[in-house]
Amino acid sequence: MDNSPFRRIVLPALLASSAGFAALTWPMASDQAVQVSDRLPEPLSLWVDSALITHQHKEFSIRYIGFAIMSSVAIGIGTAEAMRSRQGRSQRHQSLLDEVLKAAGDRPLVDPSDIDYAVAKPEAAATPLAETERPTVTLDWSSLVQGTAQSNPQASTPAEAGILSTTLEDHALYHIQGANQQQCLALAVEGEYYRYYRNRPDVDKAQRLVQQLQLQGKKAIATVDDSGYIVWVRESEPPQQAVPWPELAIAH
Amino acid sequence: MNLKTLEHLWTAFVEGERDFTGINLAGADLNHWSLARVDFWGADFSRANLTQANFRRANLKQAQFSDAKLSGADLRWADLREAVLVGADLDSARLEGALYNARTQFPKGFNPGEAHMWNLEPGATLATKDLRERDLGGTDLTAADLSGALLVNSQLFGVVLKKANLLSALMGDSDLRYADLRQATLMLADLRGADLRGADLRGANLIGTNLRGCQLANTNLEGALYSDSTQFPRGFQVPKTLHHLAPGASLWGADLSGARLTGVDLSGANLAGANLMHADLWGACLANADLSGANLLGANLLGTDLSGANLNQTNLMQAIIDLPGERAAMVSFNGQTA
Structure with a gap:
């Protein structure tokens, strides 16, 4: 019902038409019209006088009512046309918006201009920023992940957080087979096997992942290489099989 | 929340x-x-x-x-x-x-x-599937069928693809460091720009594989098969431990067990004493090849050209061999095996 043509086009047209008719015929019905016409300036007062139903102006008044009817109908038609054209523009705008959203399918359904940057950065709330002065929001994801990393303040340095400064080549690599019979790459550190878990692009993300795993009760470490960090998780049970990674004898 | x-x-x-x-x-x-x-x-x-x-x-x-x-x-x-x-x-x-x-x-x-x-499990059938730009690092896909699969720009660090079928797979720009590709079929696969440092490609089939721009430092290629159509990175010195498959090639005693050698031209090659157990030689040309003492147990020899080949003491037990037309027709007619 909210979007029906009756509500959006016909009803405003009827209201505008009625209002126009009422305004035009008010002098004929009102007792105060004579007093009002006296106070009006010259052309308007004559016009109001002519509309009054008096014996002198009877013929003219009938014609005036016809004029009022025609005018109100014209107002109604004009209003309907204006509303229809406005709705057309709105529909075109909506279809364009739909196309944009379809094209940018990997974006969330939120307009960046709707984002309250003051909320994201409370210290900026006091001074509203202009459109061009929007801050680059730096977020601390540790406050959002499950079991916050910040709750473990003692693990402040990478080494304490399980980040090893050594590379993969510094450790013995194995292929281990766990209880699920599936094989995977593993690192041997101090007599324990660490199963490959995930690559991380930088130290912050590696550290956060290691801490997150530690909070889940898993012992994790990360090694560094030229493309980032590799996170490894300790095998809780000794593997059924551990085959050393082959000698890397062939290099060019 | x-x-x-x-x-x-x-x-x-x-x-x-x-x-x-x-x-x-x-x-x-x-x-x-x-x-x-x-x-x-x-x-x-x-x-x-x-x-x-x-x-x-x-x-x-x-x-x-x-x-x-x-x-x-x-x-x-x-x-x-x-x-x-x-x-x-x-x-x-x-x-x-x-x-x-x-x-x-x-x-x-x-x-x-x-x-x-x-x-995603060992032996999975994922032929022609779109797996590009995925983080599949460390996954065990032993013997999986990934022929024709799209693995471009994927994270495949430490992935286990031992004996996997990657025929014609598209793996360009993938991170294949420390991947286990032992005896994997990479025939006609496109690995341009892939990072294969530390990967294990022992016995892998690299016939017709495009390895242009690949990083092969510390890559173990021992016993891998390649042909003239294999494209290595520019300036790469092919180690002698690889097997070059070509007409007249010397593959004496080579271990080619389980290898997919479909359509390969090995005419006149020396395969004496080679291990071709369960190899797929469908449509391959072994004309005038020396197969004396070779082990072809369970090998697929359908459509293989063995004309003039030396089969002295060759083990052909359980090998799949197609018979000449009239013989096959007879077998079919009588309902008996040859």
């Missing part, structure tokens, strides 16, 4: 962040959100309203969806390995091509096969 977390998510997303590993969105209202390709590894969506949400190609590995509303959600090609979907409402959810494994926990009565999901 508070509103501030959602606001942070919005803000960071708009700023271009796509890595939300481990984020806690339990109970959040994300219906109709478009979060395609976003990394939600280990995120918590328990009891969240994700109706009609778009998670296409999103990384949802180890994510929690317990009692979440996912009706009408788009989860196509999402990674749901080890995800917990117990109690989740998956009514009308689209899951075609979504990845799962034995540790993915589905709602009671849900059949991932009927939803056209792809199971």
Whole structure:
């Protein structure tokens, strides 16, 4: 019902038409019209006088009512046309918006201009920023992940957080087979096997992942290489099989 | 779940962040959100309203969806390995091509096969599947069929693809460091720009493989097979431990067991004493080759040209051999084997 043509086009047209008719015929019905016409300036007062139903102006008044009817109908038609054209523009705008959203399918359904940057950065709330002065929001994801990393303040340095400064080549690599019979790459550190878990692009993300795993009760470490960090998780049970990674004898 | 977390998510997303590993969105209202390709590894969506949400190609590995509303959600090609979907409402959810494994926990009565999901496990059949730009590092895909699969720009660090069929697979720019590709068939595969440092390609089939621009430092290529059509990186010195398959090649005593050698031209080659057990020589040319003392136990010799070959003391037990036309017709007619 909210979007029906009756509500959006016909009803405003009827209201505008009625209002126009009422305004035009008010002098004929009102007792105060004579007093009002006296106070009006010259052309308007004559016009109001002519509309009054008096014996002198009877013929003219009938014609005036016809004029009022025609005018109100014209107002109604004009209003309907204006509303229809406005709705057309709105529909075109909506279809364009739909196309944009379809094209940018990997974006969330939120307009960046709707984002309250003051909320994201409370210290900026006091001074509203202009459109061009929007801050680059730096977020601390540790406050959002499950079991916050910040709750473990003692693990402040990478080494304490399980980040090893050594590379993969510094450790013995194995292929281990766990209880699920599936094989995977593993690192041997101090007599324990660490199963490959995930690559991380930088130290912050590696550290956060290691801490997150530690909070889940898993012992994790990360090694560094030229493309980032590799996170490894300790095998809780000794593997059924551990085959050393082959000698890397062939290099060019 | 508070509103501030959602606001942070919005803000960071708009700023271009796509890595939300481990984020806690339990109970959040994300219906109709478009979060395609976003990394939600280990995120918590328990009891969240994700109706009609778009998670296409999103990384949802180890994510929690317990009692979440996912009706009408788009989860196509999402990674749901080890995800917990117990109690989740998956009514009308689209899951075609979504990845799962034995540790993915589905709602009671849900059949991932009927939803056209792809199971990533050893021996999986994933031929011609689109697995590009995925994080499949460390996955065990031993003996999987990935022929013709699209694995461009994928994270395949430490992946186990031993004896996998990667015939004509597209793997350009993939991270294959420390991958186990022993005896894998990489015939005609395109690996341009791939990082193969530390990978184990012992006995791999590299016939017609494009390795241009690949990083091969510390790559173990011992016993790998290659041909004149194999394209190595510019300036790469092919180690002598590789087997060059070509007419007249010397492959005396080579271990080619289980190798896919379909259509290979080895005419006049010296294969004396070679191990070709269970090798696939369909349509190969072994004319005038020396196969004396070679082991072809269970080998596929359908359509193989053996004219003039030396088969002295060759083990052909259980080998699959097609018979001449009139003989085959006779066998068929009599219903007997030759």
